[in-house]
Amino acid sequence: MPIQQLPDTLVNQIAAGEVVERPASVVKELVENALDAGATRVDIDLEEGGIRLIRIRDDGGGIPAGELPLAISRHATSKISSLDDLEEVATLGFRGEALPSIASVSRFAISSRTAAQEHGLRLEVDGGKFAPPQPHPHPAGTTVEVRDLFFNVPARRKFLRAERTELGHIEEWLRSLALARPRVELRISHNGRLTRHYKPARDAGDHVRRVAEALGEEFTSQCLQVEHAGAGLRLWGWVGLPTAARSSADQQYFYVNGRAVRDRTVAHAVRQAYADVLFHGRYPAFVLFLECDPRQVDVNVHPAKHEVRFREQRLVHEFIYRTLHEALASTRAGLAATGGE
């Protein structure tokens, strides 16, 4: 076969392979877009575990009428315009890949209106092919509908699991977002029933209420609040007491500048801080936020953006370890007193 330029739809479907693994990845990308647009309320409607329908409606800034076709074009973003911007990026998105990828593997529609516009517009895409935007009544904000995910990619569709399983993955992502954005109201319904309603926190003190809503009071009644700053880093949040340790690592939430990440340096530092207060095979629960200069952390490591790279890995490790080790000192003293160590 001669070398040939691949058609756009196929390029988007290939990119979708990395960005869109299952319905939960679609929900993640769309809710992140809503948060980047400054939404204070996001409604998530699902059918059949998101396989049949994912509809995300937000009250954010909306997309200006003339830009709607660009929103679903590859490498088109309103969030960065230079390498300098990328190095300081504060939004969750920046790659301009999610919407075109999702639209290439589903029956997709986006409707939007900015506060300045009189009318909304709706753009429909079917497996990558789109018709011109049409006028459509819409309140200020954006709605994205994704139907029949992977209808045109049988190999992917085959890997989708039962409705319950896919719904579980979606709820887990939303829990992770809910923990980090207490002021944003999230309403989740599945097959027409409201299944979860995270009410908006009014002030910073209300954050712990959101944590209790997301993780249950078993966590908030058995945790320590931590906060420590220094060396250009700030770590704060809640760490579970050793007595509340779990049999799996299912309640471990770590955010770097507001983005949920999985990172080996972080995981190792936390494990080490708990090493002498936990039995083997027990896992701590925690919700921790690390804040640092965005230039100190590279978020452009993987298209799905769950991974980061710290410029000063050892400094970050030491900082997390020290902070948590000290926070847990009181529990260590308690253990020694009862001879439990």
Ligand code: ADP
């Ligand atoms: P990225 O988030 O990386 O910029 P996306 O493909 O997710 O790329 O979105 C493309 C663009 O469409 C965004 O940069 C933004 O300008 C616009 N957009 C997408 N979703 C929304 C939304 N819910 N509200 C406002 N603008 C949006």
Ligand code: MG
């Ligand atoms: Mg995005």
